[in-house]
Amino acid sequence: MSISHCKQNRSTALAHPLVLALIVMTASAFKASGQVTIDFWNPDTGEAVVKVLQQDIQRFEKEHSGVKVNLVNIPWSDIFTKWQTGIQSGNLPDAGIASAAFGASLNAQGALEPMDDVIKEMGGESAFAPSAKSFVEMCKKNGSFFDLPYVHNCVVLWYKKDLLKKVGLPVPQTWDELLAAAKALTNDGVYGILMTSSKSDVTQHTFYSLMLSNGADIVDRETGQKVLFDSPATVETLKFYKELAQYSPPGAGGYDRSEAQAAMTTGKIAMFIYGSWLSGALTEAGPDVLAQFGVAPVPHNKGKGSFMGNLTLVAFKAAKHKTEAKMFLEYLMKNENYVRYLLTDPSSYGPVTEGAIKDPTYSNSPQVKDVRDVIDVVKAQLPNAWVYGMPNPHAGELEGLNVIADVVGRVVLENVSPDQAAKDGAAKIQEIITKK
Amino acid sequence: MSIAASPSPSIPRRLRKIAGLEENTVGYLLIMPTLGVLALLIFLPLLSVVWDSLHNKTFLSTSYKFIGLDNYRALFASPGIWAIVIRSLIWTLFSVVLQVNVGLVMALFLNQVFLGRAFFRGLFLLPWVIPVVVVAVIWKWILNDLYGVASDVLTYVFPPWAHLAWFSDPMLALPTLIAINVWRGSPFTMVILLAGLQTVPRDQLEAARIDGANNIQQFRHVTIPHLRKILLIVMLVFALFNFDNFDLIYLTTQGGPLDRTMTLPVKTYEVAFKGLQVGESSALAVIMLFFLAILSIIYLHLVRITSDTRT
Numbered sequence: 001m002s003i004s005h006c007k008q009n010r011s012t013a014l015a016h017p018l019v020l021a022l023i024v025m026t027a028s029a030f031k032a033s034g035q036v037t038i039d040f041w042n043p044d045t046g047e048a049v050v051k052v053l054q055q056d057i058q059r060f061e062k063e064h065s066g067v068k069v070n071l072v073n074i075p076w077s078d079i080f081t082k083w084q085t086g087i088q089s090g091n092l093p094d095a096g097i098a099s100a101a102f103g104a105s106l107n108a109q110g111a112l113e114p115m116d117d118v119i120k121e122m123g124g125e126s127a128f129a130p131s132a133k134s135f136v137e138m139c140k141k142n143g144s145f146f147d148l149p150y151v152h153n154c155v156v157l158w159y160k161k162d163l164l165k166k167v168g169l170p171v172p173q174t175w176d177e178l179l180a181a182a183k184a185l186t187n188d189g190v191y192g193i194l195m196t197s198s199k200s201d202v203t204q205h206t207f208y209s210l211m212l213s214n215g216a217d218i219v220d221r222e223t224g225q226k227v228l229f230d231s232p233a234t235v236e237t238l239k240f241y242k243e244l245a246q247y248s249p250p251g252a253g254g255y256d257r258s259e260a261q262a263a264m265t266t267g268k269i270a271m272f273i274y275g276s277w278l279s280g281a282l283t284e285a286g287p288d289v290l291a292q293f294g295v296a297p298v299p300h301n302k303g304k305g306s307f308m309g310n311l312t313l314v315a316f317k318a319a320k321h322k323t324e325a326k327m328f329l330e331y332l333m334k335n336e337n338y339v340r341y342l343l344t345d346p347s348s349y350g351p352v353t354e355g356a357i358k359d360p361t362y363s364n365s366p367q368v369k370d371v372r373d374v375i376d377v378v379k380a381q382l383p384n385a386w387v388y389g390m391p392n393p394h395a396g397e398l399e400g401l402n403v404i405a406d407v408v409g410r411v412v413l414e415n416v417s418p419d420q421a422a423k424d425g426a427a428k429i430q431e432i433i434t435k436k
Numbered sequence: 437m438s439i440a441a442s443p444s445p446s447i448p449r450r451l452r453k454i455a456g457l458e459e460n461t462v463g464y465l466l467i468m469p470t471l472g473v474l475a476l477l478i479f480l481p482l483l484s485v486v487w488d489s490l491h492n493k494t495f496l497s498t499s500y501k502f503i504g505l506d507n508y509r510a511l512f513a514s515p516g517i518w519a520i521v522i523r524s525l526i527w528t529l530f531s532v533v534l535q536v537n538v539g540l541v542m543a544l545f546l547n548q549v550f551l552g553r554a555f556f557r558g559l560f561l562l563p564w565v566i567p568v569v570v571v572a573v574i575w576k577w578i579l580n581d582l583y584g585v586a587s588d589v590l591t592y593v594f595p596p597w598a599h600l601a602w603f604s605d606p607m608l609a610l611p612t613l614i615a616i617n618v619w620r621g622s623p624f625t626m627v628i629l630l631a632g633l634q635t636v637p638r639d640q641l642e643a644a645r646i647d648g649a650n651n652i653q654q655f656r657h658v659t660i661p662h663l664r665k666i667l668l669i670v671m672l673v674f675a676l677f678n679f680d681n682f683d684l685i686y687l688t689t690q691g692g693p694l695d696r697t698m699t700l701p702v703k704t705y706e707v708a709f710k711g712l713q714v715g716e717s718s719a720l721a722v723i724m725l726f727f728l729a730i731l732s733i734i735y736l737h738l739v740r741i742t743s744d745t746r747t
Contacts, residue, residue: 413604
């Protein structure tokens with residue numbers, strides 16, 4: 001070993017205690033200053049949303065010295081796996097954005113902190129708008145909130161105004177009217193209605209909305225444990241879906257979300273039972289495209305309702321800084337911050353609080369005025385809207401595995417009898433919800 | 437026997453043993469870092485997958501227990517699994533055979549001397565260099581029945597096919613995907629086979645021609661025997677690539693319609709990340725590994741035969 005090596009090693013050895021001391025001192029200084037950092041996982045990674053959240057965080061940190069918020073953007077496709085691995089490794093964030101279905105799953109695993117104190121600070125349950133009633137119910141278990149309802153939307157009937165006017169038919173309100181309109185509108189390269197049967201959320205949203213509008217459901221709403229999918233009402237919905245599918249483009253069996261949205265901008269589709277969030281794609285397609293479409297509640301038969309999309313706020317039991325995490329969630333729900341979030345996409349982000357709905361910054365904003373008709377129809381439908389599989393904690397898996405879309409596909413593409421497909425679907429759902 | 441290999445009678449056996457040991461030790465030490473990396477990145481995850489496949493582990497619970505081969509029994513008892521295995525093999529077989537044949541035709545074409553050959557070599561390689569996500573988007577757009585280019589063209593050329601549901605017709609979806617996979621994979625086989633074609637001895641072709649062999653006979657009796665080993669290796673490597681293919685299928689059909697394009701990798705992903713069943717998906721991964729191991733063993737055997745023949 002050379003002398004220079006010896007010297008170097010000795011100096012390194014001397015430096016070690018110094019470095020350690022410096023690290024300890026810095027850490028102590030941070031602790032003494034009361035610096036707290038909370039991790040916030042956000043799966044809603046759209047540019048506008050992230051920007052608003054970043055601004056909220058900056059303001060929050062200014063108003064709450066000593067608290068830092070670390071915003072971690074994780075796309076929806078990865079977030080559930082991240083939560084689950086987080087639960088198993090004990091490496092969860094302090095808080096984040098989730099959904100009712102994912103919240104139910106996390107709560108069933110004992111991972112969530114009750115949100116009752118946050119809701120109390122917001123003014124109690126009465127702070128929520130009547131339109132958010134079913135959403136609020138979904139976020140509770142045994143009278144206690146495990147999720148904080150954040151925003152919601154639902155599936156509606158989109159129709160092309162000029163095409164409907166051309167055939168002289170009113171906007172369909174019942175199943176019979178919907179079928180008649182689909183038939184009348186199918187001609188000259190135009191298809192009466194878009195009915196996908198692909199293994200995708202589009203098929204599930206449309207079919208589940210029709211199920212609700214016929215009084216059917218997947219599981220009971222009391223316990224979430226009783227599978228109702230093979231009921232006569234579901235079988236009837238499957239038959240109706242197949243009837244409507246004959247007025248749909250032949251390739252619609254394979255359309256996923258982006259293809260379905262693109263198909264709507266071609267002008268060749270007259271109607272589509274789909275989420276209020278379609279307005280975003282229609283607006284992007286051109287300045288007048290959205291104006292060509294009208295919206296109405298999902299036509300009903302023996303029931304009422306449609307699929308509800310939603311976001312919730314959650315705090316984790318394993319959080320290191322629960323108090324600060326909940327303070328941040330309360331801050332996000334403060335009217336001025338909440339309204340900024342809602343305005344990033346008003347047709348997708350429906351408000352849950354009465355305060356936000358009545359806030360003139362929200363109601364008089366140009367963004368809201370542009371999609372006022374969509375917002376009104378959504379608001380009218382929301383009390384009857386629901387999330388499939390809820391309140392069963394396996395609702396998220398039912399969605400992820402496209403169980404309902406598979407059933408629809410078998411009936412529409414493979415001509416399996418609706419009775420048989422519903423029975424098989426119910427058995428599959430039973431298998432999933434009984435898995436530990 | 438070479439001189440280096442013969443033990444020198446002047447060195448005592450004990451010393452020779454120590455020297456040999458030292459030589460081995462140095463060798464082992466030198467491969468240690470690589471072995472370490474391999475253990476961390478390949479063997480440990482592999483063992484972990486096998487271990488998980490013997491447990492009822494899910495992403496939904498922190499507790500799980502050893503269940504032996506129950507995951508495998510449940511999988512083999514489920515009605516759909518054999519269809520998925522057979523479909524995976526069909527997908528692999530047709531993809532490989534077509535990719536190699538189309539690649540060979542393209543290579544033969546580009547092996548000719550003509551103006552603009554370099555341009556065509558670049559052009560033919562394009563499908564391979566395009567990212568697979570772009571390939572999926574392009575073909576989904578081209579073949580869309582409502583606004584796709586293919587639909588517009590077929591309206592004039594062959595109207596009965598103008599509005600075919602390429603991705604959603606249960607009979608058409610798998611052939612459509614295989615065709616896209618061939619379009620994407622053939623350029624790469626072309627490059628390898630073109631390199632092989634350029635090593636075919638000109639004098640042998642010349643001799644065959646002088647003996648009266650026409651182009652087809654030259655190809656059959658000179659070119660193909662020369663390319664045989666390359667062809668075999670390409671076929672096996674592409675069999676591995678294709679059996680393992682997840683991205684193209686998932687990005688276009690997600691295994692649908694009605695599981696008609698569902699292969700083992702897509703099913704494994706679905707069970708793991710949508711069904712959240714770690715144990716079951718690990719068992720599927722091990723089944724996949726079994727097929728891949730067979731292909732790999734054949735491949736390694738062929739490589740050894742090839743290198744033995746060369747030496």
